[in-house]
Amino acid sequence: MVALQTVLRSNTNIARLPSGLVALFIGATSSGIGEGTLEHFAQHAPAPRIYSVARPQSAAAHEAVLASLRKSNPTTTITLITADISLVSEIDKIVAAVRQKETKLDIFVTSGGFMAFEGLDPSMSTRYYSPLRAAQLLLPLLNAALSPRILAVLAGGHEAQMNEDDLGLRDPANWSYWNAAVHAATMCTLSLERLTRRNPRLSIVHWYPGPVVTPGLAKWYKYGLTPPNQRSQDEGGTRGAFLATSDRYAVHGHGGLVPMPGGLGGVNKSGGGVFLVDADGESIDNEGVLAGYRERAVDAVVWSHTEKVWAECAARKDEL
Template sequence: MVALQTVLQSNANIARLPSGLVALFIGATSSGIGESTLQHLAQHAPAPRIYSVARPQSVAAHETLLASLRKSNPTATITLITADISLVSEIDKIVAAVTQKETKLHIFVTAGGRMAFEGREDTREGLEPSMSTRYYSPLRAVQQLLPLLNAAPSPRVLAVLAGGREAQMNEADLDLRDPANWSYWNAAVHAATMCTLALERLARGNPRLSVVHWDPGPVATPGLAKWDKYGLTPPNQRSQDEGGTRGVFLATNDRYAVQGHGGLVPVPEGLGGVNKSGGGIFLVDADGESTDNEGVLAGFRERGVDEMVWSHTEKVWAECAARARSPKDEL
């Protein structure tokens, strides 16, 4: 376990980084881990350029938060991008907003998503929102942002979902379009498992890119509070502030950088290394340590399920793009 004091000491060293760190956040608008991670990075980094995405209905509240962060760190440039990440086609808008102003991207944090306890209600793209916000949209963002990430000296992707909890999927119905296959739990399992397999594929093709898929465990966020009425609230919850503190640690400390491509915050003295998955990414538990889920993941890779997931994902992206271009959908 990485002690909280070690995490705090590491995060204090973010202030020593060169100015101009560029970071993009998806899923930082719901008073959760993403928002807390954004707050801590904005407070520590010298003259960072931070982009944060908010749905139209969340813009006013999120802009209030961003204004407070600009006030607390006058050197920071913090830009709000309005987009609905439940729609894959909206990712183009996010990527364009960043690429128009930046030549590199050091950190991409995706922490969006929810458990669809209320049932399934598809978006106009035909996707279930908990799966699009957790998987299809953020992975599309990573794929499109690779040129900017690869231009950074030590690029990092932090996916806040359920790294290490991958499980068997319905391989004949990956997006669970058949109502008989869908449940909020199946949707969560599919999103987390496909996320790891797709991130591994991207990491193998981009060896300088460090990818962390993190399971933060129970964190006392408003999203987790909604679990109460379903009798699912877990014990031993960490505070939201600690969740964000640990999120920044994972996004900036060289302990979670691929070998030879560190360059952000040095590994704290006395803290050992962490192992990557067989597919080349860091699966990290709530305590900041690597998890071993090769019993599941190795079998997927041996059978080519990772390539099947990627082919399926590209097909879904293409379908979403076609719907966005359709005159019918514009009416």
């Protein structure tokens, strides 16, 4: 376990990083883990250029948060991008806005998603299709950075068996809250592994943060569920900033961000090259599930399915 005090000490060293780091946050709204990570990064980083995405209905409230961050660190430049990430077609707009102003991207944090307990919902888009679309389109900017990092906040290490005949869960008979969560997390890891194998300088962390006290967690209480070992949003954000900046989670031979704190050992990557990290910042071994998928080339099937969904979304947009 990485002690919180160790995380806090590491985060103070973000201030020693070169000025002008560029970061994109998708899902850093609604008082969640992403917002906490954004706050801790913005407060410490020297003259960072940050882009944060908010849906139209939450843009005003998020802008108030960003204004507060600008005051807490006057060297910070933060740009609000208004877009709905439940629509895959909106991702191209987000990436275009960043590419118009930047020639590199150091850190990409994606934490979009929500918990739906009934009926069909857009959670598969916010948790998987949209973030992976963004990661794919951002590769030229990420590869131009000295030590590029993707932090995906979802359920790394908790991959499980999928319905391979209906990866998108389009058949209502196959959909459930649990199945949607499993498919999103498992397809996310398999696709992130594909990205890191093809971009060896890119460090990718797929994090399971555990229960964090956010407005979204209130849905658990509505259904009579009380998750154990809950952490505050502030601690979730503190640990998120650590995972996004510590060289403990850099691919071998490619550091460049905050040096690993003394006394900590290294962490293992999955067989496909992604850091699967638990709520305490330690690696999770889930090769019992993932190795079989790789051996049967299910990762390639997932990627083909993903590209097909992206193409369908683009076609629907063109029809409008």
